[in-house]
Amino acid sequence: MLISLIRLTQAVPLFLSEIAPAHLRGGLNILFQLNVTIGILVAELVNYGALKVKPWGWRISLSLAGVPGVVLTLGSFLLVETPNSLVERGYVEEAKSVLRRIRGTDNIHAEFEDLVEASNTAKQVKHPFRNLIKRRNLPQLVITCCLQFFQQFTGINAIMFYAPVIFKTLGFGDDASLYSSVITGGVNVLSTLVSVYSVDKIGRKMLLLEACVQMFISQVAIAILLAHGFKDGQTTLPTSSAIPVVVLICVFVSAFAWSWGPLGWLIASEIFPLETRSAGQSVTVCVNMVFTFVIAQAFLSMLCSFEYGIFLFFASWVVIMGLFTIFFIPETKGIPIEEMEMVWRQHWFWKKIVPDDMPGHGATNEKALELKNVKVAPGEVA
Template identity: 45%
Template sequence: MFGFHLGISGGMISMDSFLKFFYQVYGKENNIKPSNDPYCKFDSQILALFTSSLYLAALIASVFASFVIQRFGRRPPMICGGVFFYLGGVSVFCAFFRPDAELDGFQKYGWLLIVSRVFYGLGIGSTHQSLSMYIYEVARYQDRKLLNMIFPLVISIGIFAANVINYVVAIKEKGEAWRNSLRFEIFQMIYLICTFLLESPIYLIERGLYEKGKMELILIRKTTDVEEEFNNLMAANEYRAMKDPWISLLKRQYRPQLILAIAIPLFQQLTGINVIIFYAPILFKTIGFGAHASLMYAMIIGGCNVIATLVSIFTLNKKFGRRTLFLQGGIQMFICQILAIAYKFGLDGNVGILPKWYAIVVVCGICVYVAGFAWSWGSLGWLVPSEIFSFEVRSAAQSINVFVNMIFTFVIAQIFTTMFCHMKFGLFIFFACMLIVINTFIYKLLPETKDISIEEMHVIWQSHPYWKKFVKPIDITISDEF
C-alpha cells in the first residue's frame, strides 16, 4: 500500500479532470502560451499538499505507533491502520462521488480530499512501523534477510500497480479517471485482517507473559519443538532489560548505528528517486508529452523498477557486496541525471517541441536511472539497517530510520513543484551533486556488511579507520538468532 500511494497521486495530479479542483493549476496548464514558463504551471502548494499530507500524517503516526508497539503490542497499530484506511475511503466517497462535486470543486469538498489523504497517511504510518517489526519478530532467523529484501519489491509492485491503474482508467474513463483511481485505494481496508493475527511472542515475553508467549510461538511455528528458540528469546529479553535502547543509542559506543540510522533514509530521498516516483507524469507533461503518453511512460518506468528490484534480490545481492552496489548505483544515477535530463533541457527557457525519437531516449534514460536506484538504494536502503543495528538498540534505531524516511519523503513531495519552477531542470543537477556527496559518504563511512553477522559487526566497527575511535570492545554479546 505504501508503494501504491507513492504512484497513484502522481498520475492523478496529471489528469485534467482532477486538476479542475485546483483551478489555479488548471488555468495555467490550459492557458499556457509558448512564451510562458512551462516549469511553473504545476507550482501550487495546495496541489503539493495533496501528495505530501499523506507522508506528514504517516510521520506523526509512526511516532505514536513506536510507543503503542512497546506498551500494547504489535497488533493494535496494525488494526488501527485498517480503521484509518477505512475512514480514508469514506472521506473520498463523501467528497468526490457526489453528483455536484465537480461543479462545486475544491472550495466546497476539497478539504475532504486532504482529510482522506491524512487518514491514509495515519494508516500507513501505523502499519509501516508495526508490521515491519512484527514480521521481523515472527519470522524464522534464516528467513529474515529475505523478507527485508522482499519489502522493497512489494513497494515497487505497488507503484507499478498504481501506474497501470492510472493509465488504464485514463484511457477508458477520461473525465471519470481520477475517481476510479481513488476507488482502488479503498481496498486498503484489507489491513483489518490484522485483527486475526497472533501477537508477537517477543512482546508477550517482554510483558512477562512467558507461557502465553511460548504458546503463541508454538502456534506460529506449527510445532511443539520450540524450546531452543524460546530460550534464546528469554535470554535476549533479559539482556535487553538491562539497557534502554534509546539511551544506549545515544552513547558513543553506538555512534555508527545512530549516524547510519539517520543517513541511510536521508540519502535514499536525496537521490531524487521520489521526484520520479511522485511526479513522473508531471515531468513528462512539462517537457511536452501528452497526458496519456505521460501516464504510459510512467507505467513503463514502474515496470522497469519492478524488474530491476527482482534482479537485485535474486542475482546482484548474492554476487556483489553492499558497498559495491551502493557505489555503482550512485554513479549510474549520477550519469543519468546529467546526460539524460539536465544536459538536454538546460537551466532556463522553454523546452520547445521534442522530436518523437527523443521520447524513447528520455524514457530509457530514466529507466536506467530507476534501475540504478532499485539495485542499490532501493533494496539496500532497507536491508543494510537490518544488518548493522545490534539487538540492544534495534528498536530505537529502526524508529529513527522510519521517522527520517517519512519526514524527508514529506519535504521532497511538498517542495518539488516550487523547486522545479525556480530551478527548472537545474533541480536535477542539484540531485546529481547530492549523489557525489552520498557516494563519498558510502565510500568513507560504510563498511561492507554482506555475510556479516550482528556479532561480527562489532569487530568491523572496531577495525574501521573512522568508527574505531567510537566503538570499543563490549563485554556481553547476544546471538542474533532470535
C-alpha cells in the same frame, strides 16, 4: 490511512528481520519493498484506467485504496509473534516453539540463547530513545539517518511523484505522461526483484556502490540532453532527445529500485540492538517522512529554477552518497542480527566510537566467528 502506512513501514521491516534466518534476511526483507513497488504500479494502472472514466473516474481510484487495507487486516491474523518479542515479554516456551516452526528444525539452542541474552540486555534499558544517543548506538543512528536522507536526495521521489509533469514537459501528451509513469512503475517492480535475488549473494554495500555509479551517469546524461534539447527557447523536447531521456529515467529508477530503495529500510532494520530496535526504526521512518515531504514540496520550484540543473543537483548528492558508503557503511550480509555489534568492533572508523566495554553475545555461526580474526582496512568491513 497515512498513520497506518507509517506504522506498517515501522513494523514490517523489523518483523521480517527478526524472523528471517541470517543468510536469507536481505531477500526476505526486501519482499516488503517489492510489494510496495507492486502497489505503486497497480495504483498507476488504476489511475490510467480511471482517467478514461469521466466524470467520476477519480472515485474509482479513491475507493479501490480500501482494498489493500482489507487484505492487510485479514492477513495480520495469520502472523506469528517474533521470537525476540516473545522472549522480551517473558513467553520463553512459546518463543522456542515459534523459533522451531520458522526455522524448520529443533536445532535452535545457540540462536535461542543469543535471543535470551539480547533480551536480558534490553530489559536493562528503561528509555530506548534516550539510549539511542549513547556512544554504543551512534554508528547505527548516524547510518540510519544518513540512509534515509540520501534515499530522498537521490531524487527518486521527485521523479516518481512528478513523473506525469516531467513527461508532459518533455513533450508527451496527458495520456502519454501517465503511460510513461506506468513504465517507470514496471521498471521499479522488476528491478526490486533483482535486489531480492542478489542482496544475500553479493551484499548490501556492492549494490549501493553500483547504483551510485549508475544513477550518477544517468542523471548527468539526462541533464546534458535536456540542456541541448531545450535551447533557443523551446518549451518541449524533440523526440530525438525525449526518448533517450525516458530510457535514462528508467535506468535511474532501476538502479534505485535494487539498492537505495529497499536497502535503506533493510540496513536500518538489522543494525540496531534489541533494546533500541523499535526506537531506531521509529527514527528511521520519521527521518524518511520528513525528507520525503521536503523534496515533494520543493521539487517543482527547484525544477522551474534549476531546469536541467536539477539532475546535476541530485547527481552531486549521489557522489556524496557513494563516498559515505565506501567509508562508513559496513557490510552486514550473513551476520546474525543479534551478533551485529561485532560489525562496529571490526570497522576501521566505528570501532573508535563504540566503547570498549560494549556488551556482546558469543558468536553463533562461522561467519560471526571469522569476524574476530579479520583485519579491516579503511573504508572496508569484514
